[in-house]
Amino acid sequence: MDKVAIALAISLLAAGAEAQTRPSTVNMPCGASRQLVFTRGAIVLGTGGMTYDRFVRDATFCDVTEYAQSAYVPSIETPICFVGYRCKQGPRDLWDD
Incomplete structure (x- = not known):
């Protein structure tokens, strides 16, 4: 019986982690979204519907094989x-932003 309770608790924790929502830019003023990126350095933000992306403060939060694009x-x-x-x-392309 204890194994069943432990398995149930683990599955509930996993479901709770999946249900967490990320901040959405469409529900915030522009400055609030910008401030989140600036203070955290790197953050995943929702951008409407089921879309999301990772945003960074500057290129130091990118891998060495990556560049920062506006x-x-x-x-x-x-x-x-x-x-x-x-x-x-x-x-980085010379013509890229």
């Missing part, structure tokens, strides 16, 4: 809000 997301007051950067794979 990132814009929708917010509660504007469809184009600069929040920081996304890490992109590969060499």
Whole structure:
């Protein structure tokens, strides 16, 4: 009986972890999303519906094979809000943002 209780507790913990929501840019002012990225350095934010991405404060939060590209997301007051950067794979293109 104890094994069943332990298994149930573990499955409930796992389900709770899956149910956690990430902050969504569409529900916040632009400045609040930008501040989250700045203070955390790197964070995953929802960008509407089931979409999300990882945003970083600067290139130091990217892997050595990546570069930082400017990132814009929708917010509660504007469809184009600069929040920081996304890490992109590969060499930086001279014409890339």
